[in-house]
Structures are given as structure tokens and as C-alpha cells.
Amino acid sequence: MKTTIKFWGGLRTIGGNIAEVIYGKDRIIFDFGLVYNPASSIIDIKERKQSYVLDMLKLGAIPAIDGIYSKESLTGESFSAAKPQPQEDSSYQTAVFISHLHLDHMGAVDTLSPQIPVYMTEDSKQLYDALERVGEGLSLHKETTGMSFGQTIEVGEIRVTPIPVDHDVIGAASFLIETPDLTLVNSGDLRMHGPHPEYTEDWLTYMATQHIDVLLIEGTTFNPDKKETDTACKEDADILKVGKDTLAQKQGLGIFNIYHRNIDRIHTFLQMAQLTGRTPVLEAPTAYLADHFLHDVHFMIYLDDSSKYAAITEQLLAKHKTVTAFDINQNPAAYLLQNSYHSIQNLLDLDLKESIYLHSNGMPLGSFDPAHQTMHALLERLGVSYQSLNVSGHAKNEDILYIIDRIKPSVLVPWHSHHPELIKPLDSKQEIYYPKLYETWQPNSLNIAKL
Structure with a gap:
């Protein structure tokens, strides 16, 4: 051979x-x-x-x-x-x-x-x-x-x-x-x-x-180590149901963190927003991917103080409206907002009373990442409830x-x-x-x- x-x-x-x-x-x-x-x-x-x-x-x-x-x-x-x-x-x-x-x-x-x-x-x-x-x-x-x-x-x-x-x-x-x-x-x-x-x-x-x-x-x-993970979902199909039921129990802002290379997961959270009567709001890069790979989907684009994604946002304005923290704070319960870990500081601009953070295989991935502890500490400090919706790939x-x-x-x-x-x-x-x-x-x- x-x-x-x-x-x-x-x-x-x-x-x-x-x-x-x-x-x-x-x-x-x-x-x-x-x-x-x-x-x-x-x-x-x-x-x-x-x-x-x-x-x-x-x-x-x-x-x-x-x-x-x-x-x-x-x-x-x-x-x-x-x-x-x-x-x-x-x-x-x-x-x-x-x-x-x-x-x-x-x-x-x-x-x-x-x-x-x-x-x-x-x-x-x-x-x-x-x-x-x-x-x-x-x-x-x-x-x-x-x-x-x-x-x-x-x-x-x-x-x-x-x-x-x-x-x-x-x-x-x-x-x-x-x-x-x-x-x-x-x-x-x-x-x-x-x-x-x-x-x-x-x-x-x-x-x-x-x-x-x-x-x-x-x-x-x-x-x-056969210890069970902290997620409430065994399969991808569980994410929509558990997330929908969790959001229904909260009177404040819904927040989610995903890895947006998973296009199916973007679609799941857009469906979750629709089923709970909330407006989905995506960060500009995720909005670009959703617009490119998904069809007949509706969402708004989150505008923060950063001009990093201005060029991307400009391309999308013909199809999708934008929303700011001020707009969301008028009625937080009306929104399901994406918040990636690299933008977690944006939570400081928002009314987080009765809010929920849905973590679905976004960064940080787990306790092996030092940022995982930081994320939990910040959410606790801000009074944000946490729900894992992780499902293994x-x-x-x-x-x-x-x-x-x-x-x-x-x-x-x-x-x-x-x-x-x-x-x-x-x-x-x-x-x-x-x-x-x-x-x-x-x-x-x-x-x-x-x-």
C-alpha cells in the first residue's frame, strides 16, 4: 500500500x-x-x-x-x-x-x-x-x-x-x-x-x-464526567418551545445570545419572537446573514453608539427598520433583542426589569471560558434572569x-x-x-x- x-x-x-x-x-x-x-x-x-x-x-x-x-x-x-x-x-x-x-x-x-x-x-x-x-x-x-x-x-x-x-x-x-x-x-x-x-x-x-x-x-x-448539562433542551426542536414558554412568563425585555453561523438558530429565534408577539431585533452582522440566507423573514436592526457596522446597516435600511435603546425602553416587553457577548455592555443602556437572557450556544460557550463567569456575574448584578437553551452540535x-x-x-x-x-x-x-x-x-x- x-x-x-x-x-x-x-x-x-x-x-x-x-x-x-x-x-x-x-x-x-x-x-x-x-x-x-x-x-x-x-x-x-x-x-x-x-x-x-x-x-x-x-x-x-x-x-x-x-x-x-x-x-x-x-x-x-x-x-x-x-x-x-x-x-x-x-x-x-x-x-x-x-x-x-x-x-x-x-x-x-x-x-x-x-x-x-x-x-x-x-x-x-x-x-x-x-x-x-x-x-x-x-x-x-x-x-x-x-x-x-x-x-x-x-x-x-x-x-x-x-x-x-x-x-x-x-x-x-x-x-x-x-x-x-x-x-x-x-x-x-x-x-x-x-x-x-x-x-x-x-x-x-x-x-x-x-x-x-x-x-x-x-x-x-x-x-x-456523566453530569447532566444545565440546558433544558435535548434537541433543536426543544429550543423554540422552551424559549417561547420562558418568554411568556416574563413581563420585561427578552434577550438572546446565539452563534450566528448557525442560520437555523437565527430562524428559530425569529419564529420565537413571532409566536410571543415580540418584535425581533438583530445586531447588524446577524441581520446581514439573516437577510442573505433566509427568505420572507421580518426583523429590526439594533442601532447602538458604535459606528463599526454602519456600512452593513446602510445596505439593509431599504428592507428593515432600525431601533435604538431609547425605543426599546418605551416598552421592553415588546421586543426580543439579540445581544452577543462582545456587545454585552449594551445592556447598560436598557431597562432590564423582569428581563430574561436566553443563551443558545453563543459565546462564551461554557465554564471552560473565563468569560462565562464574567457574563453570569454581570447578569446577576443587573438583575437579569438566565436560561440556557444550548443544544450540542x-x-x-x-x-x-x-x-x-x-x-x-x-x-x-x-x-x-x-x-x-x-x-x-x-x-x-x-x-x-x-x-x-x-x-x-x-x-x-x-x-x-x-x-
């Missing part, structure tokens, strides 16, 4: 998954994101654009992979950090494939050489471009190429086909990767309890008919085991998990491989036979 696989990240982390598949001089890499750990994010280097790639290498935020960074971006002293071979000196034909638009899977694509093509689904590319327009692009501009679900991209003798799965962001894909002597599936991030379980079920039905040599499966939810433990049992790969590789060893397949004879970081693995060492 000529195919080799090398793992550069994601083996015992949530996100930061980077794997390299090589056949001869053909190479693909998937994904290319960052490990999310706000507690260790002590410095901001976004403005150091000339040295950005070297800075990221020095911080260990990106791996020292030969042949993917430009010679220009590697110019300068690397000191103790390993400086990889520049792309211009590499003999590999390389392409990078992004499964979905979460930062832990795509947040470092801007460090790649302009000569390295980056592929993602058409929906992901639309979101990627829209985020750049609202000021949420990456530190450096990087062109990407959209591909249709089911479309096969050939990188020399390696074939990559994206297949839709349900995750909490549009455009999410699993990748079927075929070389002349190996068939590999990267599950990507997926679930069976979201608004589109049919995506994952159809993917699973197809994969169960294939002979899969290697399955890379995410295992986010596997944890030795990742498959439940039992669903992961069901997926493995349906696909029955020759070899299972668990990753995207703090505890991959906890993934114990229903079939006790299922072969499992736990790769080591930076190890070059030839799967034929586990007696995989290509049918």
Missing part, C-alpha cells in the same frame, strides 16, 4: 483536526482549524500581518507542515520554532478540504500559501464570504473554491467527495476520500438530533453500502456507536475528542487504531485489504 496518513492535530482535542493523506506526490489535508482554548489565548497577533504565519508557528497554533506556507510568509527568524519547507520548494501537489465553517476546523486557512487551493461546499463558501463582508473574516484574506455535494475533486490520484451531514452550521460535510489502494471517510462534525437528521441518515445509509477501510469519527461528547454517545456499527469500517480512528479511548464500539471485534501525533501511518499495517 502506498497511501500514508499523518495526523497533525485533533487526536485529544476538540477541534484543531488536521490530517494529511499522501499517495505518491499527491496530497490532501483536512481540516485546517485552531484548537479553541480561551483560557490560554493571552495575546492577540491579528494585526501583525507581516509576521502572522511565523507568529502562529512560534505559538504552536499551526503545525510545521512542509510545502503549505509561502516562502514570503516564512521570511524572518523562527528562533526555537521549526520552520517548514516553503510551498515553492515542495514537489507535492496539495489541496486543503474544509468540512465546515467553525473556527476549530477552518480558522487557520489564512496562513496557507495563496498557491494552495482550499475547497469547501458552496454553502460554506457563501457563509465564508458573508462573514468576511460583516468584518468576521480571518486575519489574512484567503481565496476558497466552492464545490457541490456529491461533486468529486481529483488531486492527482486522490479523489475527494463531500456528502452532507447535519451539524449546527450550514454546508457541513463528511468527506469520502479514495486513493488507488484505500477508501477513507472523515465523518466531520455531525449529529442525529438536529433540524436535519435526514442529512446524516442518508449519509449513513450510503456509507453502510460501501467498503470503508478507515473511518475517522468525531467523539466530542464522550467524557468520563455533536452526536450523542449512543448515536456515534450506532454510526460505527452501521458503517463497520475495517479500522476505526476516533478523534476530535478529549477521551477517544471511551469510544467502545458495539461490535467487540471492531478494529480500533489510536494514532500518535506526527506519526506517519500506513494503514496496510493493520491488514486492510482493498476490495
Whole structure:
């Protein structure tokens, strides 16, 4: 067997998954994101654009992979950090494939050489471009190429086909990767309890008919601490009902905090406002995404003292009205207002008597983020009630085991998990491989036979 696989990240982390598949001089890499750990994010280097790639290498935020960074971006002293071979000196034909638009899977694509093509689904590319327009692009501009679900991209003798799965962001894909002597599936991030379980079920039905040599499966939810989370929602469908019932009990302002890359979640809160007789009010970037991706929806745009989003707001004024804190304070119970954590200071302008803060997978994500405690302390100080409406974007433990049992790969590789060893397949004879970081693995060492 000529195919080799090398793992550069994601083996015992949530996100930061980077794997390299090589056949001869053909190479693909998937994904290319960052490990999310706000507690260790002590410095901001976004403005150091000339040295950005070297800075990221020095911080260990990106791996020292030969042949993917430009010679220009590697110019300068690397000191103790390993400086990889520049792309211009590499003999590999390389392409990078992004499964979905979460930062832990795509947040470092801007460090790649302009000569390295980056592929993602058409929906992901639309979101990627829209985020750049609202000021949420990456530190450096990087062109990407959209591909249709089911479309096969050939990188020399390696074939990559994206297949839709349900995750909490549009455009999410699993990748079927075929070389002349190996068939590999990267599950990507997926679930069976979201608004589109049919995506994952159809993917699973197809994969169960294939002979899969290697399955890379995410295992986010596997944890030795079985303590229940504080959310009142088990599935996405619960968010609308619980949120509606909670708002009905409050005589003041409704406030919500979401991660607006989840377009379905934006739509859920617009529906919630309609069902409770409240006017939905969105921040300008979210309003732009709602206007771009949703149809026949109605909302107002929140105007604060910041002029940061003036250009975005101006584009939307032809369709949507604006509202200020003064307007909301005339009748707070008439509104359901978006408030992202980075704008939480705007709450100081509002009448918060009998108000409720609905937190639905917005930042900060959990207690591992120091900002989570800060958020709760501020809400308590302001007398704002809190309700978690979080629903995981990742498959439940039992669903992961069901997926493995349906696909029955020759070899299972668990990753995207703090505890991959906890993934114990229903079939006790299922072969499992736990790769080591930076190890070059030839799967034929586990007696995989290509049918």
C-alpha cells in the first residue's frame, strides 16, 4: 500500500483536526482549524500581518507542515520554532478540504500559501464570504473554491467527495476520500438530533453500502464526567418551545445570545419572537446573514453608539427598520433583542426589569471560558434572569456507536475528542487504531485489504 496518513492535530482535542493523506506526490489535508482554548489565548497577533504565519508557528497554533506556507510568509527568524519547507520548494501537489465553517476546523486557512487551493461546499463558501463582508473574516484574506455535494475533486490520484451531514452550521460535510489502494471517510462534525437528521441518515445509509477501510469519527461528547448539562433542551426542536414558554412568563425585555453561523438558530429565534408577539431585533452582522440566507423573514436592526457596522446597516435600511435603546425602553416587553457577548455592555443602556437572557450556544460557550463567569456575574448584578437553551452540535454517545456499527469500517480512528479511548464500539471485534501525533501511518499495517 502506498497511501500514508499523518495526523497533525485533533487526536485529544476538540477541534484543531488536521490530517494529511499522501499517495505518491499527491496530497490532501483536512481540516485546517485552531484548537479553541480561551483560557490560554493571552495575546492577540491579528494585526501583525507581516509576521502572522511565523507568529502562529512560534505559538504552536499551526503545525510545521512542509510545502503549505509561502516562502514570503516564512521570511524572518523562527528562533526555537521549526520552520517548514516553503510551498515553492515542495514537489507535492496539495489541496486543503474544509468540512465546515467553525473556527476549530477552518480558522487557520489564512496562513496557507495563496498557491494552495482550499475547497469547501458552496454553502460554506457563501457563509465564508458573508462573514468576511460583516468584518468576521480571518486575519489574512484567503481565496476558497466552492464545490457541490456529491461533486468529486481529483488531486492527482486522490479523489475527494463531500456528502452532507447535519451539524449546527450550514454546508457541513463528511468527506469520502479514495486513493488507488484505500477508501477513507472523515465523518466531520455531525449529529442525529438536529433540524436535519435526514442529512446524516442518508449519509449513513450510503456509507453502510460501501467498503470503508478507515473511518475517522468525531467523539466530542464522550467524557468520563456523566453530569447532566444545565440546558433544558435535548434537541433543536426543544429550543423554540422552551424559549417561547420562558418568554411568556416574563413581563420585561427578552434577550438572546446565539452563534450566528448557525442560520437555523437565527430562524428559530425569529419564529420565537413571532409566536410571543415580540418584535425581533438583530445586531447588524446577524441581520446581514439573516437577510442573505433566509427568505420572507421580518426583523429590526439594533442601532447602538458604535459606528463599526454602519456600512452593513446602510445596505439593509431599504428592507428593515432600525431601533435604538431609547425605543426599546418605551416598552421592553415588546421586543426580543439579540445581544452577543462582545456587545454585552449594551445592556447598560436598557431597562432590564423582569428581563430574561436566553443563551443558545453563543459565546462564551461554557465554564471552560473565563468569560462565562464574567457574563453570569454581570447578569446577576443587573438583575437579569438566565436560561440556557444550548443544544450540542455533536452526536450523542449512543448515536456515534450506532454510526460505527452501521458503517463497520475495517479500522476505526476516533478523534476530535478529549477521551477517544471511551469510544467502545458495539461490535467487540471492531478494529480500533489510536494514532500518535506526527506519526506517519500506513494503514496496510493493520491488514486492510482493498476490495
